[in-house]
Amino acid sequence: MTSSTETTSRYQIVAQEDRCAPRASVAIPATLRPSGSSGFSVVVTDLSLAGFACQAVTGIKPGMLCWLTLPGLSGLQAEVVWNNGSMVGCAFARLLNQAVLDLVVSRYRMPQPPMG
Numbered sequence: 001m002t003s004s005t006e007t008t009s010r011y012q013i014v015a016q017e018d019r020c021a022p023r024a025s026v027a028i029p030a031t032l033r034p035s036g037s038s039g040f041s042v043v044v045t046d047l048s049l050a051g052f053a054c055q056a057v058t059g060i061k062p063g064m065l066c067w068l069t070l071p072g073l074s075g076l077q078a079e080v081v082w083n084n085g086s087m088v089g090c091a092f093a094r095l096l097n098q099a100v101l102d103l104v105v106s107r108y109r110m111p112q113p114p115m116g
Contacts, residue, residue, distance in 0.1 A: 023048045024101075026108040028070055032056060032088070034080075035065040042088075044070070044108075049101055051078065051091040058088065066090060070104060 026047050032054060033039030046053035052068060060066065060080050067075035068090065078090035 024105040025110040026105060027110055028104065028108040030054065030071070031069040032058075033067045033069070033075070034058070034060045039067075039069070042068075044068070045087075046089075047096075047101065047105065049092075049095045049098065051081070051089065053087055053089045055086065056083075056088045057086055058083070060088065073100070073104075 024047050026044055028044040028047070030042050030044050031039040032042045040056070040058070042054040042056045044052050044054045054068075060083060062080050062082055064080045066078055066080060068078055069075045076096070077093040079093065080088060081091050082089045
């Protein structure tokens with residue numbers, strides 16, 4: 001039998017890795033604060049209801065808790081899913097509200113190159 005924490009953690013990882021969820025390419029100046037540490041500036045490059053990826057040269061490891069502060073919002077709790085040395089991917093502890101996602105994306109969406 002799995003505990004509630006194990007189930008929640010597995011859900012977060014699956015939600016973060018679910019590539020069918022709409023992901024928006026953005027450039028959002030934000031602050032990332034790992035648990036027990038000071039926050040530092042990052043640029044969020046990918047945002048979805050379930051999580052985000054940001055440019056960050058840091059040693060935070062998968063499984064660590066952190067808080068992402070986007071402009072105009074309070075800190076959003078997340079768990080580090082991966083870190084490749086220059087980018088960090090995290091799953092939100094609670095799915096982002098769709099209206100909040102839409103508002104943030106409308107302000108910070110990266111232009112898409114023309115097709116053709």
